[in-house]
Amino acid sequence: MKYLIAILLALLAVSVTSAHYQCGKYACLPGHSCICDNGVFKCVYVCEELTIIQTVTERWVDGVEGPSVKVNVEVLNHTHRTIKDIVIATDAKLNAGQIWGAQLNGFLLNMASYVSIAPGKTYNFGYINKGDHVAHLWVQNIYISA
Numbered sequence: 001m002k003y004l005i006a007i008l009l010a011l012l013a014v015s016v017t018s019a020h021y022q023c024g025k026y027a028c029l030p031g032h033s034c035i036c037d038n039g040v041f042k043c044v045y046v047c048e049e050l051t052i053i054q055t056v057t058e059r060w061v062d063g064v065e066g067p068s069v070k071v072n073v074e075v076l077n078h079t080h081r082t083i084k085d086i087v088i089a090t091d092a093k094l095n096a097g098q099i100w101g102a103q104l105n106g107f108l109l110n111m112a113s114y115v116s117i118a119p120g121k122t123y124n125f126g127y128i129n130k131g132d133h134v135a136h137l138w139v140q141n142i143y144i145s146a
Contacts, residue, residue, distance in 0.1 A: 023141075033139040036085075038146045047139035049083060050117075051076045054134040057126075067132040073125050077117040084116040085143035086123070092135035094127055101125025108140060116145075 020027035023034030024041025033047035058070035077083050088102070088109040096104040102125040103110045109125070117123050129135050 021140075031138065034141045036141075036143045038144060047142065049077070049079050049142060049144065050086075050139050051078060052088065052137050052139070054137065056134060059132065066130065069129050069132060069134065071127055071129060071134050073127070073137065075117060075123045075125075077119055077121055079144060080119045082116050082118050082145045083142050084145060085113075085141065086111040086115060086117070086139070087141040088137050089140035090135045090137050092129060094129065094135060098128035099125070100127075102127075109137070 020029060021034070022028075023043050024036065026034075026041055026043050028034050028043035032043045032045055035042050035044060035047065035049065053074040053076065055072045055074070056069045057072050059067065061067045073088075075086065075088070088111075090107055090109065092107075094104055094109075099109070101111075101123075103112070109127075111123065111125070115123055127135070
């Protein structure tokens with residue numbers, strides 16, 4: 001019985017620590033954004049530096065598959081500095097073959113290393129989502145350069 005309790009406690013510890021992700025020397029909670037501003041890391045609940053705008057451009061229904069939507073995503077930089085190393089998170093199960101302008105890594109959408117968004121400018125990518133609505137997206141990680 002003691003052995004079983006020890007295993008359960010170990011599994012609980014692993015699940016709690018894996019719920020966080022590294023942000024410099026900090027560990028951000030799920031749903032929070034890691035912002036590296038000129039080498040200074042911080043975890044924030046709302047990333048005010050970027051806005052994610054999603055627009056459904058097409059809708060259709062496949063017989064057995066059900067409804068699907070084609071979505072254009074616009075990422076807008078609100079700062080006066082360039083933003084790069086952009087990672088956007090989702091809680092939707094997207095198909096890697098149905099995403100353009102970003103690379104799917106589990107539940108993370110990584111922008112290519114050459115992508116940077118100048119002040120006041122946007123970057124666009126898109127995806128197809130099962131269902132009749134857009135996926136829930138939020139900023140997971142950004143780097144703001146000097």
